Amino acid sequence: MTHPHSSLATRLDVLVEDLHPARPRPLDLLPADEPPRTEPPLHRWRFSPGVRLLAFVATVALVIGALMGLALLVEPRLLRSWLPVRLAELVAVVAGFAVLMVVERRRPVELAPRRWTGLLWGLLLGAVLCSTVIGILAALGSYRILGFNAAYQFWPALVSTGLVASVAEELAFRGVLFRLTEDLFGTWAALAISALIFGLAHLGNPDATLWGAVAIALEAGLLFAALYAVTRSLWWTIGLHFAWNIVEGPVYGSVVSGSGGASGWFRAQFTGPTWLTGGSFGIEGSVLTAALLTAVGVWLLVVIKRRGLAVKPSWVRRRLLRDRTAQAGEPVEAGERTAHLVQPTTHPGDLTPTPGEPTPDGRDR
Secondary structure (H helix, E strand, C coil), rough: CCCCCCHHHHHHHHHHHCCCCCCCCCCCCCCCCCCCCCCCCCHHHCCHHHHHHHHHHHHHHHHHHHHHHHHHHHHHHHHHHHHHHHHHHHHHHHHHHHHHHHCCCCHHHHCCCCCCCCHHHHHHHHHHHHHHHHHHHHHCCCEEEECCCCCCCHHHHHHHHHHHHHHHHHHHHHHHHHHHHHHHCCCCHHHHHHHHHHHHHHHHHCCHHHHHHHHHHHHHHHHHHHHHHCCCHHHHHHHHHHHHHHHHHHHCCCCCCCCCCCCCCCEECCCCCCHHHHHHHHHHHHHHHHHHHHHHHHHHHHHHHHHHCCCHHHHHCCCCCCCHHHHCCCHHHHHHCCHHHHHCCCCCCHHHCCCCCCCCCCCCC
C-alpha cells in the first residue's frame, strides 16, 4: 500500500534536488550542508551544534593522543620531526570530520566528488589573487626577484604549507566551526566569529603580530567563509587556500603567515615600509593584501545578501517554521509524524554551485 504522503515526499525530493546547495531549503530553512530536520526535531541531541562540535573535538584529541602514544612506543624521535606531526594533524582532523558526518547521518555535499571542479576554480582564484598582490608590489618597487633557487626543496612546503594547512584548516574552520556556528547564530554572526577565531589561531606562529592576526581574520577568515557560504563547497576553499600558500611562499619567496624565514624558487627582495610589504609576517601582513582580499570578501557578502543565501539564527527559524505550521492549520507537534518527509531519496550533494550563480546542470563554471 502506498503511503498517503509518498507523492508529497517525492515532490519535496525534487524540490530539494533542484535547489542551489547554498540556498536555504523551505523544509527547515537550512542549506544542503546541514542534515534535514523537522520542527520540533526528532533526536534533538543529534542536531545540537554543541554536541556535534564536541564529537569533532573529542575525535581529533583521541586520534592525536593515539598517534603520539604509538610514536612513543615505536620511535620517540618521530615527535621531534615536523612531517609526522603535521601528518598526524591532518589525519586527526579528517577523522573528526568523518565522525561528524556519521553523527549527522549525511553525505558531505560540501565534498561531493562530482563537484571536484571547484578545486580547480579555487586554485585559479588563489593564484590570481596572490599574483595580483605581488604584481602591485613589484610595480611600486617593493618586490624584486634577485635570482632562481635551483636547490630549493619543494616537497616540505607542499606537504605542510600546502596540503596539511589547506585541507585540515578548511575542514576545521569552514566545514565545522563556521557551519555549526551558522546553525546556531546564523550566517552573518558565523562569518564574524569564524573569521576572528581563524585570525587568532595564527598568533601562535613564530613571527606573528597582532596586526597580522587581524589581517588574516579580514583577508582570509572573512574571504574563505564567505566563499564557502556562497558555494557550500570545501573544494573551492581548499583550492583557494592551497594555491595562496604555495604561490606566496614556494613560488614568490614570501614568508607565509609569519611562519618563519622566507624561501622559494625565486630569491626575492622586499623593500619599503612594513605596512606595505608585511615585514616578517609576509605579504599577508600588507595593507595592500588586506584591502584587496577583504574587498573580494565583501563582494561575496553582497552576493549572499542579494541571492538570499543567508541562514537565519536558530530561534528565528523556529519561530518562522512554527508560524508557517500554525497558518497551515497543523499543530506543531505533528512535526514528529511527518519526520519521514525529511529523508530525501536523492541528495543535493551532486549539485555544483558557483560563487555568483548556480548552473542548470549542476556543474561549476
